[in-house]
Amino acid sequence: MGPDSVQVGMDPTAVILLQVRLPRVLLAFFVGGSLAMVGVALQALLRNPLADPFVIGISSGAALGAALALLFGVGISVWSMSALPVCAFAGALLSLLIMYRISLAGHGFSIYTLLLAGVVLNAIFSAFIMFLTSIADPNRAFGMYAWLMGSLTGPDFATLGVLALYLGMGLMVLATQAQSLNLLTLGEETARSLGVEVERVKQLVFVAAALLTGAVVSFSGIIGFVGLIVPHAVRLIVSADHRLLLPVAGFVGGMFLMLADTVARTALSPGEFPVGVVTALVGGPVFLYLLTHRNRRVGM
Amino acid sequence: MRDAGNVFSGPAYSLREVKFRYATPSRDTSESVLKDITCSIDSGEILGILGPNGSGKSTLLKLLARVLRPQCGTIELLGDPLSFMSQADIARRVALVPQETLQIFPFTIAEMVLMGRFPHHRGLGGWHWEDSDDLRIAQMAMEDLDIVHLGARLVTDVSGGERQRAVIARALTQQPQVLLLDEPTAFLDLHHQLDIARILRRLNRERGLTVILVSHDLNLASQYCDQLMLLQHGRIVEVGSPRDILRPDLLKSVYGCQVLVDSHPQSGLPRVSLPV
Numbered sequence: 001m002g003p004d005s006v007q008v009g010m011d012p013t014a015v016i017l018l019q020v021r022l023p024r025v026l027l028a029f030f031v032g033g034s035l036a037m038v039g040v041a042l043q044a045l046l047r048n049p050l051a052d053p054f055v056i057g058i059s060s061g062a063a064l065g066a067a068l069a070l071l072f073g074v075g076i077s078v079w080s081m082s083a084l085p086v087c088a089f090a091g092a093l094l095s096l097l098i099m100y101r102i103s104l105a106g107h108g109f110s111i112y113t114l115l116l117a118g119v120v121l122n123a124i125f126s127a128f129i130m131f132l133t134s135i136a137d138p139n140r141a142f143g144m145y146a147w148l149m150g151s152l153t154g155p156d157f158a159t160l161g162v163l164a165l166y167l168g169m170g171l172m173v174l175a176t177q178a179q180s181l182n183l184l185t186l187g188e189e190t191a192r193s194l195g196v197e198v199e200r201v202k203q204l205v206f207v208a209a210a211l212l213t214g215a216v217v218s219f220s221g222i223i224g225f226v227g228l229i230v231p232h233a234v235r236l237i238v239s240a241d242h243r244l245l246l247p248v249a250g251f252v253g254g255m256f257l258m259l260a261d262t263v264a265r266t267a268l269s270p271g272e273f274p275v276g277v278v279t280a281l282v283g284g285p286v287f288l289y290l291l292t293h294r295n296r297r298v299g300m
Numbered sequence: 301m302r303d304a305g306n307v308f309s310g311p312a313y314s315l316r317e318v319k320f321r322y323a324t325p326s327r328d329t330s331e332s333v334l335k336d337i338t339c340s341i342d343s344g345e346i347l348g349i350l351g352p353n354g355s356g357k358s359t360l361l362k363l364l365a366r367v368l369r370p371q372c373g374t375i376e377l378l379g380d381p382l383s384f385m386s387q388a389d390i391a392r393r394v395a396l397v398p399q400e401t402l403q404i405f406p407f408t409i410a411e412m413v414l415m416g417r418f419p420h421h422r423g424l425g426g427w428h429w430e431d432s433d434d435l436r437i438a439q440m441a442m443e444d445l446d447i448v449h450l451g452a453r454l455v456t457d458v459s460g461g462e463r464q465r466a467v468i469a470r471a472l473t474q475q476p477q478v479l480l481l482d483e484p485t486a487f488l489d490l491h492h493q494l495d496i497a498r499i500l501r502r503l504n505r506e507r508g509l510t511v512i513l514v515s516h517d518l519n520l521a522s523q524y525c526d527q528l529m530l531l532q533h534g535r536i537v538e539v540g541s542p543r544d545i546l547r548p549d550l551l552k553s554v555y556g557c558q559v560l561v562d563s564h565p566q567s568g569l570p571r572v573s574l575p576v
Contacts, residue, residue, distance in 0.1 A: 043405075187400075189367045194391050194474070235406060241411055
């Protein structure tokens with residue numbers, strides 16, 4: 001479909017609205033919703049209300065996978081399908097497994113072990129990514145920097161379709177495990193005593209979370225804290241029941257990122273800054289507040 | 301209410317040469333927690349498992365719910381080998397009340413009690429909204445434990461004792477034939493200790509519920525258990541009635557300290573006191 005056929009009988013405003021704005025808004029909604037639902041799943045699985053794909057290093061794992069794919073040229077796309085999300089998925093899965101091992105090794109149950117490990121994992125992956133960008137040619141490196149900071153610019157409908165496919169698969173798996181996630185928040189042993197096949201549920205949720213994170217990161221870079229603040233707010237206002245929490249957090253997360261992207265796009269109009277800046281500026285302080293205030297109440 | 305359960309007339313559990321050690325890759329010198337446990341636990345009785353710290357009591361309880369799997373030996377639950385059952389099959393027959401009930405996420409008490417219905421629903425990962433039967437069963441369990449008024453409160457906001465009662469209500473909501481409890485009265489005040497003990501005995505007498513509990517409270521065990529099992533270093537020292545087990549010489553050899561045993565003024569059952 002060429003540009004001429006689109007513009008027949010349409011004024012430029014409509015073209016901008018349908019061809020530029022709409023895909024971007026949809027991308028924001030998909031990405032925000034997925035990040036929030038991954039946050040929900042990770043929090044249940046790791047029994048840690050502060051788990052977030054960005055904070056505990058899953059997003060940077062995915063970014064490293066995607067960066068490797070970009071640099072070694074496997075980012076060539078066929079019908080908008082590329083090796084990028086697959087490599088990002090592999091990176092996300094790897095870092096998830098590392099985090100899970102760490103959460104098991106932590107003596108007893110400690111929220112701090114996981115956060116500290118997340119900081120270190122983030123640092124390691126970032127170092128690798130910086131190394132890769134420093135050996136890449138400058139043009140490519142600049143593009144990678146912009147992407148890493150979290151950006152929702154310029155998707156077309158084909159890209160969106162591919163993303164929706166990945167997200168759909170991940171979300172379907174998470175949705176079927178909602179009740180099992182409820183029980184997993186009680187601890188693995190208790191969940192098992194209530195009839196949950198814990199190992200199978202964990203495997204499914206790990207793969208789904210890595211798939212969602214990998215897809216989201218490969219399309220829009222690293223956008224932090226959505227997976228932390230949205231589930232927390234929904235849990236407080238709506239319910240901790242994952243059968244409600246997952247879909248509602250998904251919807252709210254989508255709306256939240258749409259709003260954040262609007263701010264990023266219009267606050268300094270005509271210039272714009274990465275949406276990751278907005279989510280970090282909102283989410284970072286909320287995270288710090290939760291870190292200092294939750295502890296006392298929950299006794300962690 | 302019990303249907304399939306009363307058909308089987310054999311023991312609730314029979315264990316043969318069960319051995320267990322925790323798999324710790326970093327410390328491969330780890331000693332076996334349970335060494336060669338062979339025993340039979342009768343249906344319809346209240347069994348108290350006693351023993352010093354580290355004797356393997358809690359581990360044994362977890363093996364009975366297949367929260368952990370033994371490395372050697374077989375465990376049969378109501379005649380069926382535990383190793384061949386699905387986790388949901390087990391959870392419909394056996395409920396476990398764990399010792400640690402720390403809550404992180406703000407579920408309401410009612411929501412948590414209703415989680416006991418999970419093993420009764422099949423389908424995609426247990427995706428299911430509770431029906432009126434589930435609600436009725438949970439309501440009854442909450443009445444039994446006197447927590448109906450707490451239904452809408454958050455598990456993160458109630459006291460340890462209230463949470464403990466909610467966990468027991470959740471276990472009853474599984475409608476099990478066997479109830480396993482790890483230190484059920486550890487966090488409760490005197491009033492609620494007595495309450496829990498009486499509820500357990502009532503469920504045992506009226507509904508034929510087999511109760512297996514781990515306790516450090518020798519006197520409560522003496523008053524409410526039909527049988528006591530004494531563990532030491534992962535082995536069974538002796539199984540018998542409270543009168544057979546709570547003897548000064550036996551307790552001294554297992555716990556390593558002199559105790560005084562006299563009779564409870566009401567029941568005449570053994571009463572254990574520490575010397576001054």
